[in-house]
Amino acid sequence: MKNQNMNIRIGLVFVAVVVLGILVISNNDKTVSKFSLPDKQALAEEFNDAFRENKEPNGTIIEYAITAEPASIELPSGTITNAWAYNGRTPSPEIRLTLGDTLRIPFTNNLPDETTIHFHGIRVPNAMDGVPGVTQNPIQPGESFVYEFTPKDAGTFWFHPHVRGSEQLERGLYGTIIVEDKYTQSLDQDYVIILDDWRLSSATTINETFNHPHDIAHDGRWGDITVNNKVSEIITARPGEHIRLRFVNTANGRVFQPVFSQPVQLVAVDGMSLAEPIPYETMEVAPGNRIDVEFIAESDFSVVDTFFGRLNMLLNVEVSGEKVTSTIIDYPKSIHIPAWNSAEAISAKPDIEYVLDADGGGMMGMMAFNWSINDDLYREDTPLSLTREEVSKIRFRNDSLRFHPMHLHGQFFKVIARDGNPVDEPYWRDTILVHGVETIDVMLMPRDVGEWAMHCHIQEHAEAGMMTTLIVN
Ligand code: C2O
Ligand code: CU
Secondary structure (H helix, E strand, O other): OHHHHHHHHHHHHHHHHHHHHHHHHHHHHHHOOOOOHHHHHHHHHHHOOOOOOOOOOOOOEEEOOEEEEEEEEEOOOOOEEEEEEEOOEOOOOOEEEEOOOEEEEEEEEOOOOOEOOEEEOOOOOHHHOOOEOOOEOOEOOOOEEEEEEOOOOOEEEEEEOOOOHHHHOOOOOOEEEEEEOHHHHOOOEEEEEEEEEEOEOOOOOEOOOOOOHHHHHOOOOOOEEEEOOEOOEEEEEOOOOEEEEEEEEOOOOOOEOEEEOOOOEEEEEOOEEEEEEEEOOOOOEOOOOEEEEEEEOOOOEEEEEOOOOOOEEEEEEEEOOOOOOOOOOOOOOOOOOOOOOOHHHHHOOOOEEEEEEEEOOOHHHOOOOEEEEOOEOOOOOOOEEEOOOOOEEEEEEEOOOOOEEEEEOOOOEEEEEEOOEEOOOOOOEOEEEEOOOOEEEEEEOOOOOEEEEEEEOOHHHHHOOOEEEEEEO
């Protein structure tokens, strides 16, 4: 009896020490300075207007009306299926404009569901960002809304609904917006390669069971790979042509890892140009990501996806005919990307840590499987506040075993560390694939004010709660 009491007492003391320890640690945690001010200033100076604050409109207005409606579209197999489409096609007809042009989209919703359009990667005024309940009300069936903005950056962007994306994108609503500049206009060929997949229920129709619990609990809905809605793509070229290929992953969940059978140069990631082209080394192109590569056509080559070991042919470049002399202008020299790799930057405590994890939701798994950020589902979350023009560090800590391609609206960020180890990515991103049980640190210089969405780009995960917002003041 006495001994037992003693044990209990020792136990209580032990618990008290542990609790005290946790209090001290967490208290400590709060007082550790995130960055010292001089460090923040140095990082801000390094940013040095790396992407422009504003682009003066050149006065040209490109008016491009879009209607979303049910449509019959042709699958790669040649059969016709029911889909939802922008202007009757999926992918939607490509939109191209020149940097400085203003894009005006009178949009009509003829779907049987409410919707919005989000312009992924384009730095638009907050009210044009297409996030229901945050930047606008959802557009009801039969209603219209006019989107209008002047993109601030040249590059490869895309657009898609931000309402029930796991169904609306998968039914076929998405398209690309290419903002050209003088350099890309001087290229001999400039192609968009849209990577996606369809899940079919038979050989002939798309599977209309969306948000399947299995897909939610795993890495979203995966299906048969398509390239520009074909089984694979063919590009024909003449020797000597300088060609850009803009890869866009519009899939709900599938990750691609394109491998080229000849060397190519990486010139842009997520729409933003690199300071200078670098040799492309295999990259993961997660849902939302874009990569632009360039090469001079010499002989035939192919691009395959290798993400899951099984090789999938994505495209073939066929080179024939008479040699041409390319007359492209020099790669722009004005682009600069901060390194943000000082020991202080790498070791500084992040302004916020986002813990990404499943949320079992209630007793005995009776409730739906959800995905949370810091234990909150979207709409239970507290928006993060950031200060404009103040360098911030964000940590994504994935406590789950699934993929989470985290996407930030309205800002670009730079990956600076993986699992605490510095990484050198000489480019901006708007989406980074966080692997299972991985921690990724990113740094950003918020410039565009407003409340911006941040979410996992696996549509089924976002729908299941993995979304929050961030307010730039
Ligand atoms: Cu392309 Cu909020 O997403
Ligand atoms: Cu996810």
